[in-house]
Amino acid sequence: xxxxxxTRSAAVLMxxxxxxxxxxxxxxxxxxxxxxxxxECAAQGTIYDARxxxxxxxxxxxxxxxxxxxxxxxxxxxxxxxxxxxxAAQQARERAQEQxxxxxxxxxTPTAPSTPAPTTSTSTVSPSxxxxxxxxxxxxxxxxxxxxxxxxxxxxxxxxxxxxxALQNLTGRGRSALPVADALADLPSGNLDLGDVTIPExxxxxxxxxxxxxxxxxxxxxxxxxxxxAAIGQQFVSFCGALPGSFDPSxxxxxxxxxxxxxxxxxHGLKDTHHDGYHHHDGYVRDDINCDEVTGDxxxxxxxxxxxxxxxxxxxxxxxxxxxxxxxxxxxxxDYDGYPRGGVATGxxxxxxxxxxxxxxxxxxxxxxxxxxxxxxxxxxxDEDADEVRV
Amino acid sequence: xxxxxSTLLVWVxxxxxxxxxxxxxxxxxxxxxxxxxxxxxxxGAAGEPLPLAASAPTGIEIPAIGLTRDxxxxxxxxxxxxLQVPPDAATVGWFARGAAPGTNGPxxxxxxxxxxxxxxxxxxxxxLRAGDQILVHRADGSSVMFVVDRVDQASKQAFPTAQVYxxxxxxxxxxxxxxxxxxxxxxxxxxxxxxxGHAERAWR
Numbered sequence: 001x002x003x004x005x006x007t008r009s010a011a012v013l014m015x016x017x018x019x020x021x022x023x024x025x026x027x028x029x030x031x032x033x034x035x036x037x038x039x040e041c042a043a044q045g046t047i048y049d050a051r052x053x054x055x056x057x058x059x060x061x062x063x064x065x066x067x068x069x070x071x072x073x074x075x076x077x078x079x080x081x082x083x084x085x086x087x088a089a090q091q092a093r094e095r096a097q098e099q100x101x102x103x104x105x106x107x108x109t110p111t112a113p114s115t116p117a118p119t120t121s122t123s124t125v126s127p128s129x130x131x132x133x134x135x136x137x138x139x140x141x142x143x144x145x146x147x148x149x150x151x152x153x154x155x156x157x158x159x160x161x162x163x164x165x166a167l168q169n170l171t172g173r174g175r176s177a178l179p180v181a182d183a184l185a186d187l188p189s190g191n192l193d194l195g196d197v198t199i200p201e202x203x204x205x206x207x208x209x210x211x212x213x214x215x216x217x218x219x220x221x222x223x224x225x226x227x228x229x230a231a232i233g234q235q236f237v238s239f240c241g242a243l244p245g246s247f248d249p250s251x252x253x254x255x256x257x258x259x260x261x262x263x264x265x266x267x268h269g270l271k272d273t274h275h276d277g278y279h280h281h282d283g284y285v286r287d288d289i290n291c292d293e294v295t296g297d298x299x300x301x302x303x304x305x306x307x308x309x310x311x312x313x314x315x316x317x318x319x320x321x322x323x324x325x326x327x328x329x330x331x332x333x334x335d336y337d338g339y340p341r342g343g344v345a346t347g348x349x350x351x352x353x354x355x356x357x358x359x360x361x362x363x364x365x366x367x368x369x370x371x372x373x374x375x376x377x378x379x380x381x382x383d384e385d386a387d388e389v390r391v
Numbered sequence: 392x393x394x395x396x397s398t399l400l401v402w403v404x405x406x407x408x409x410x411x412x413x414x415x416x417x418x419x420x421x422x423x424x425x426x427x428x429x430x431x432x433x434x435g436a437a438g439e440p441l442p443l444a445a446s447a448p449t450g451i452e453i454p455a456i457g458l459t460r461d462x463x464x465x466x467x468x469x470x471x472x473x474l475q476v477p478p479d480a481a482t483v484g485w486f487a488r489g490a491a492p493g494t495n496g497p498x499x500x501x502x503x504x505x506x507x508x509x510x511x512x513x514x515x516x517x518x519l520r521a522g523d524q525i526l527v528h529r530a531d532g533s534s535v536m537f538v539v540d541r542v543d544q545a546s547k548q549a550f551p552t553a554q555v556y557x558x559x560x561x562x563x564x565x566x567x568x569x570x571x572x573x574x575x576x577x578x579x580x581x582x583x584x585x586x587x588g589h590a591e592r593a594w595r
Contacts, residue, residue, distance in 0.1 A: 196575065216576075336468060336472060337488070339553070339555075339556035340472060340556065341471065341472045341552070342550055343547025343550040344474045344550075345476055345569070346501055346502060346511065346513065346583070347503065347506075347580035
């Protein structure tokens with residue numbers, strides 16, 4: 001029983017992880033999509049500046065181009081960074097291939113859409129450049145050639161960082177804020193197979209009424225490899241479906257920025273996970289412990305032994321390690337003699353996340369993708385076994 | 392003119408008759424039933440006084456919805472202390488930490504209404520009517536015949552826990568499955584369908 005619960009938790013974690021990883025880059029991509037004000041600026045022959053929300057003239061652009069040139073002076077340093085990043089990305093790809101051999105969805109998916117080819121023909125400058133938020137400019141931007149040099153390095157670094165920065169930009173928490181609604185409304189459609197779930201229209205008000213709708217809307221904008229569209233889509237539906245139906249501060253989702261903030265945290269967790277992976281791959285002593293390797297009780301004991309939490313078992317810092325993992329089931333129910341609680345899940349149901357799943361989601365970055373996906377497959381196998389029980 | 396009118400009348404009557412026949416043919420066994428569904432007591436069976444001593448169920452028959460199972464799995468609690476449910480569509484489970492069928496108290500059975508696209512064991516549970524009979528076979532070789540008292544539908548958010556699991560002065564039965572609106576987003580039904588019944592007789 002514990003195995004089943006554990007793998008299910010892992011599967012849920014996987015869903016969230018993939019969801020975050022794919023959503024976030026999708027939102028990052030939104031930065032590059034010419035938004036309405038940007039289009040207006042373009043119509044006037046000027047450039048939209050996301051930081052000020054104003055249209056810039058050629059003279060102002062010249063000044064910015066100089067700044068961009070300064071950025072280009074750092075190119076050498078950026079090249080070094082890129083070399084490192086490419087090595088890391090190569091390791092990630094190898095790791096993904098290993099995991100692909102297990103026949104499950106792999107981190108290839110989160111990374112693939114998040115690292116658009118740096119050689120893209122459009123001369124768009126990404127505001128998601130790590131540490132150097134730039135202007136959103138249109139394709140007519142004359143000074144863009146000066147700034148493109150600085151972008152590839154950032155593009156090819158660990159994508160989670162890009163995504164996190166982009167998310168901050170989207171929500172105005174970073175230095176250059178792009179209106180969320182404008183960014184989201186113009187996203188191109190994705191290719192996920194979301195089953196018969198109704199994808200909500202983008203609200204004319206510019207704001208979604210529920211995190212679930214927002215999540216589903218974003219899911220409809222995500223593109224992945226065709227052979228994974230069904231699997232990833234299913235995970236998205238599961239992930240989004242478990243989100244609360246309305247923006248309510250008590251659920252941890254008071255607004256779209258809250259949702260984005262959760263995803264933001266996840267991206268950082270994701271980055272950490274990748275980092276662990278590199279360590280592992282480089283042959284360092286593997287001293288990190290992931291939530292999918294321990295029960296909740298074991299994780300708690302490890303966490304208690306070192307509250308600095310080097311294994312990042314308590315991603316959300318609430319003092320509970322790996323809270324999505326099952327506690328020792330036997331001890332929970334062996335002594336319980338009361339009536340079963342609540343309704344009976346005798347429909348085509350999956351175990352729902354609690355409405356306030358923000359805390360649970362925060363632990364997502366801890367789950368090793370390989371473990372989560374592999375176990376998800378096992379989970380399906382277990383379903384065939386009448387001796388095991390699932391919700 | 393008269394001839395035309397009578398021809399029209401014949402056509403109308405024929406159409407009405409056809410509709411009636413069609414309705415009778417297409418309506419399910421539940422809604423078209425007039426009487427209640429009974430189980431047959433094997434000849435020569437020795438009656439047993441209720442309540443019985445505890446013994447686990449090994450099979451269940453509900454002729455009214457065409458259900459026959461010669462195995463019943465035991466259910467416990469989920470980690471959140473909710474009732475476990477069978478891992479597949481067809482299996483019927485019995486809450487083993489509650490009353491055994493035939494003993495005083497409610498014997499609780501659960502099965503899916505549907506599961507992963509397959510029709511569940513209790514898919515037609517809501518078609519049961521008061522008076523329908525349910526037969527439960529037990530490990531000690533005895534059988535208990537229950538009679539349906541009522542069929543309820545309750546929100547999972549306001550599940551009638553005490554009514555379903557609470558103590559009773561006689562041997563009773565509860566059959567639980569899902570019902571109501573299906574929330575595609577959470578892949579959950581909003582309600583539970585609950586059949587309440589009492590043991591009428593037992594034999595071995």
